Amino acid sequence: MLAINKLNLTIGDTPILKDISLTIEPGKILGIVGESGSGKSMTALSAMQLLPEGSSTSGSIQFNGHELLDADDALMQDLRGDDIAMIFQEPMTALNPVHTIGDQIAEGIMLHEGADKGAALARTEGLLERVGLPVSRFPLSRYPHELSGGQRQRVMIAMACAQRPDLLIADEPTTALDVTLQAQILDLLRDLVEEQNMGLILISHDLAVVAEMTDEIIVMRNGEIVDQGKTEDILHHTHHPYTAQLAEASTHIPVRSQPPVLSHNAQEAGLAPLIKAQKLVRDYPTKRESLFKPGTPFRAVDHVDVTVYPGQTMGLVGESGCGKSTLARMLLALDTPTSGSIQFNDIELTTATDEQLTTARKNIQVVFQDPYSSFNPRHKVERLVAEPLYLETGLSEAEKRDRVVAALEEVHLPASALDKYPHQFSGGQRQRLAIARALITRPALIIADEPVSALDVSIRAQVLDLLTELRQRLGLAYIFISHDLSVVRALCDEVLVMEAGRIVEHGVASDIFDNPKSDAAKMLVQATPNLERALNNRRAAQKQ
Amino acid sequence: MILFLVRKTLWAAVTLAVASVLVFAALEIVPGDPAQVMLGINATDEAIAALREDLGLNKPVLERYFSWVFGMLQGDFGKSYTYSVPVNELVADRVTISLPLALLSLLISTAIAIPVGLYAAARRGSLADTGIMALSQVGIAIPNFWFALLLVYFLAIWLQLVPAGGFPGWEAGFFTALKSLLLPAISLALPQAAILSRVTRSALLETLGEDYVRTARAKGLSRRSTIWKHALRNAMIPVLTILGLQFAYLLAGTIIIENVFYLPGLGRLVFQAISLRDLIVVESVVMMLVGTIIVINLLVDLAYLWVDPRLRHRRS
Amino acid sequence: MSAFLKTALRNKSFATGFVITCVVVLMAAISFVWTPYDVTDLDIGSKLKAPGWAHWFGTDHFGRDIFSMIMVGARNSIAVALVAVIIGVGFGVPLGCWAAARGGLLDEALMRGNDVIFAFPALLSAVMITAVFGPGAINAIIAIGIFNIPVFARLARGAALSLWPRDFIMAARAAGKTKTRITIEHIVPNMANLLIVQATIAFALGIIQEAGLAYVGLGTQPPLPSWGKMLNEAQTMMSFAPHMAIIPGLAIVITVLGLNLLGDGLRDVLDPRLTRKRD
């Protein structure tokens, strides 16, 4: 159906794709895997002929007997949305905010079938029903902003599948979604492929997702295909070293030489908690409901207790919007709780004096998710990493510099980094810088808010190793916030599961994963893609 | 939605109130005495005093402020010191020139700028685009009164195509009157059009880079219908903002242009009133302009609602 | 700086704008020490000369050398517009930053105050202000400057609001730094690009506004020449001395064009999105 042969792509003078060849048949799912910048998306856009300006291509893309590379606009407009359809990564921006969802889906139907608006809307109702958005609850007159991310992605799927296309290209369709939603969307896609006998190209950076879904896999790196074949073959007998490396990285568990620090042991040993938050509540005001009625405040954090002992790594998991980050901000004393108390050592953070806060802050540092926005782009590393030294008075410039060099050494960065700007580092290096900054005041606790979720798998593994190493060497305690269970499991001693502002489960990490008790935890565990599980399932399926 | 309107209206009222204090206070400290100006050089002191009493200029400041404000609330803007007629009447005459002038120039500027901006954006990087953008840069740099001068001399005096200035009145016939507004409107409009076309172009380019435009293309829409159906409405939001600002600017911009073209509009009225120290006229006209601008801002806010459904029911 | 200039000059807009601006500034600077003729010295005998060798741009109705007047006028235009921008930045940026940092009622009050100023038609208000305080360069500066304040306040507030939730600000807060200190260390430097671009635009606008005020007789007063006033004087003489109107008008257009190009170029050169692409 689709056959790409020796496709080369350059944009400007930069070669983007080199000698890409692939084929896909109806009813089959082809996965394209690779780290960022590997050329996955560009391959997909080549098939759609929606490449950015300044692109030049060579080779051939055959689709149902058409050569797409030299197809004119009219033919492509005919094919797009009718025979080839595409779903994009970002459901929040992929729909036009000023048109209703009904209109946006009907538009394609009217265009390709010549249907009038009434008929198109009637068809649209059926399509939305099929993707799990019944008209009774989701009328066609809804605007995209009235839907959640998962619902929008369903609208996108309905739109893409409206003409029963022969080929569907899904470019990271679930990356922006929570794991539970991801599982639902993937299920929906798989069902549609079966139902409509479509070909599906599934593009993802997540090997586990691809492993669960696809028949064949293509592994890309730097614009080239490095490995290609049936999913089982590729993943079982990982002959290609890069594939092996990817597989290893995505299931990476840092080696730990010390036993986990568990709360009940610490309690029994009479250890004092490092930080102890009790009955924390945080309300946010909302818009007035009407002229005379103020909005009911939104409770982001609802009577939460958190206790972390020295050296302990506490995981905090939950879907986006469950209150994890708000909780973290309160623990960092950046946000004041509506009620409740936070004890750090002997200091009550909610009522602390400036002096006490300074002491506390030296001991609680933070690492953020986005390594790109964690640094003031205008300052050099020396100044950036030294920032928390503001908390320590009376340091000379030379002393500060020594401290920065020492901190860089801790995270395995050379002293030559001092004079560079953040944009001169890669994402992984920046995250090391962020950790160096957190370490410079010799804290007892680091709060890490999704520290690896923006990183590619191989780099993620390195950063996880670093965090583990530092924990052991420096006796650090972490509060590790993540939506990714595999990461939490790899690193944490204990886990708190959060849902809608409340802690719904608290336990030893492995217990929770192997035997989740709360619904929230069960759902999370269930939905998390897992490479090993996926392979096992496949093997089992084959044996039958 | 209603809440939004109520809130906006309340704020508009507060803004007006603050503006009225500012205007009144500013003109309190203007040097010069309207009574003196009215009676001229040789007037006796008693005559001036009598006139001041007559005009109510001898009352305490607060009393005058409040009687002014309450008058305005009832639609009574007072009586011109120099012309001895109600300000309403004076303004009513002038508005029939200034408002059509501002609207006409807005119309011209929009009619030129939006298609040009669209064209340039659709052909980004082409020779036409580069040319248009270069031209618009020059357009922005041209002061409208200088442009007006050039127009008068080339079109009205050399070629005698249009009247050089003056206004025959609407009673001279709609098109005759319109014709005499044409040159002033063009000189006001073109520099504005230059700005607006740039805004339109960049707004459209911005939206053309959005994901939903790619979605529309993936649906099979042509480039053209993508622009019309998907990009344009989203691009209207910044364009609307600028349009609102421009209308306010055009209303005030008439002050100089009316002088160049000798149009008896609001701007000239204010100008004359300032030099004659006819403060009540100055105060009232400025307040009307401020009021108009506030109303326009409200309308622009409403237009946002119409264009952007996200604003219609914003939750926290 | 020189390295920056080297990169920036590769941008066509910036290069053109930079050259024009430099020429105008240079002309203004030279006029302090030398002009071809004394602009305060009237020579009625040689009035209304067309451009030629003796007087490059001709003479005006008082026999003054227009080239010299353009040079001195540049000084005046630049001074008025620049100080008006400084007023705008000096009051607007701290206000905007303060509003963004404190939020709540203060923010609301400041922004509403802004709205009030915005509701005044700027030119009309400038006319009123100069009418209150009398015409003159200083009052023109104040009249133009006041309306720059809300522009910069809004810009600064908007930029600051988008910066506050950024992670590096969080990190600074976690380091215990005060809001004032963070504003000075992190917020302001990161909005500097925006401010510079807006400042060049406000500068260009200031020149047009000053010319407008001078044109209606409310700007700089004689004996110092100003471009707007020259236009005003030239108006009735256009049919027999068109150079008197065309030359100052062109001076305004070219200067404003130069500044706008400089601003546009700066925006492209300084655009953080483009900078990010580079790494």
Next chain:
Amino acid sequence: MRTLKKLLAVALMTTAIAPATMVGAAFAAKTSLIMGMVLEPPHLDPTAGAPAAIDEVVYANVFEGLTRIGSKGEVLPGLAESWDISEDGKTYTFKLRTGVKYHDGSAFDAEDVKFSLDRARAEGSTNAQKALFAGIDSVTVKDASTVEVQLKSPAGNFLFNMGWGDAVIVAPETADGNKANPVGTGPFKFGSWVKGATLNLVKNDDYWGTPVALEKATFRFISDPAAALSAMLAGDVDAFANFPAPETIPQLRADPRFNVVIGSTEGETILSTNNTKPPFNDVRVRQAIAHAIDRQAIIDGAMFGLGTPIGTHFAPHHPAYVDLVGQYPLDLEGAKKLLADAGYPNGFKATLKLPPPSYARRGGEIVASQLRKIGIELEIIPVEWGVWVPEVFKAKDYDLTIVSHTEPMDIGIYARDDYYFNYNSDAFKATITKLNETTGEADRYALMAEAQKIITNDAVNGFMFQLAKAGVWNAKINGLWENSPVQANDLTGVSWSD
């Protein structure tokens, strides 16, 4: 946006369906005239305001006085057909015309004359020229067409004074409404007034005298010289009695469509000096200034050659004028020496407040440049009339200013106490008192000459030039005044030729 459009639509509709009273003006060109004026009158009652613009619209056109001033400044019979003057020069008996009607149809008689004169001189009167009536002792109605005016002392210029716009005769019933709706006895009736733009007069068919040729006269107010030029060139106005842009005169003169007539006015343009304020209280300083002023350069630079140099405060076209221009020749060295003698070898700084007319603004720049040559640095402060009057004229808060004194025969102001020049000369006052009591022409002229010499010797003000009247009108128009002995646009004799 939509609301605005609706508003506009309504606005346009209402103006469009308004009675089209003025349509057709352009087609009946031969009997209508559009007259350009620089300043718009604030109102139309000449007996209740000083602005010359009032007289320029209504004088002789709408309102008439007992006497009227002719185009050469002569006194002609007006509503008074004739008059007798008593031997002692203190009793004037006016014989009034009969059959004269006001525009509202009511009849004119002697009671109106008494009313008008008594009203003007009453306490609390808002007449701007109360001095004109100060000499009146009583006004008596002898019969319906005879009025006797008793003066306190003989006044040589009484008949001329009665010809001023401020002395026009109004009816008691309509006097208070004249500001907005003037009712007079003249050949034109008030038509309509679009404030800020135009004012229309229409022919009075019931006029007692020779009917006028024009059916309609429109005054169009154009303050901006450039706009005035545009309007003239574009044919939007037919005539400008006093064109505000002298620099364009050569251009207009070269245009065969126009008739350009340079006439004289009563406007002595002077550098008014605050005589009590140091250093101007020193006559040597004032004389130094007189020596430093190059009148011809000012006339050339500010008025583009239009104007006559004057050496004193007197109109050159008046028979009693004495040419004193040569008394202070341009002499920079002499001026510097005078300054040095006065104690200012290095000159000094002072301010120069300039009202809006271009003779003042342009002339001021030139004067400042001329005085700079002898070390006097003038700071130029442009002011609106609204500021000039209270600050300069009333409060005398000024050093120097430039203004044209346009009242006819006004040398008497130098005798006034507390006038803004702050000039105080017993010799001059004595001369003027004597002049006022003298009726013989030769004696009067001799006294006038003496008065002129005194103020020139004292160099009270910098005497610069007599303002010229640059009349520009369509070449086909006849009968407009060449000079302006009084502030008026007398249209009674105007017609179109073809």
